[in-house]
């Protein structure tokens with residue numbers, strides 16, 4: 511094994527479009543550094559945003575943000591939202607924007623799954639704000655549900671890899687979790 515230094519190798523990650531109201535207008539930023547902090551209720555999710563971004567002030571001001579899952583078909587729009595800043599461009603005009611329970615977490619109708627989060631706390635790292643949100647509501651298109659649950663093969667999420675700086679698609683299911691390993695139990 512070759513030592514690479516402290517290279518973060520936790521990829522791929524799902525690409526998300528995070529929505530917030532900034533200076534009174536909806537804005538969307540592409541975010542791959544998302545985290546699941548627990549499993550249960552309440553459910554907490556994190557996003558790591560560089561402090562230079564336009565979005566941060568809006569999340570702080572309104573205490574809310576959304577996390578939407580763009581499908582493969584939104585690859586161009588998703589990349590664009592990760593290249594240009596809401597400081598200079600109206601990125602929300604690319605999408606049909608809707609609001610849910612929180613009313614200050616803009617979401618995207620073209621994303622088959624959107625989650626709205628109420629800001630719980632901020633971890634203040636040197637270069638990044640880590641926003642921890644409590645998941646308040648999840649919205650999913652009927653077309654991506656199988657027996658009422660989100661079917662990831664229907665969502666067709668965009669996956670992001672830092673090493674190659676490329677987008678990937680989801681592969682095939684390989685087996686059932688908490689099940690396929692049972693064969694090794696004695």
Ligand SMILES: Cc1cc2nc3c(=O)[nH]c(=O)nc-3n(C[C@H](O)[C@H](O)[C@H](O)COP(=O)(O)O)c2cc1C
Nearest residue numbers: 540541542543559560563564565592593594595596
């Ligand atoms: C695929 C991709 C993933 C990204 N992930 C993150 C991320 O996790 N955190 C972050 O701070 N910026 C990330 N960015 C960069 C921001 O999306 C980008 O700087 C954006 O223009 C900032 O928008 P804003 O100024 O409107 O907030 C990513 C960009 C791309 C293309």
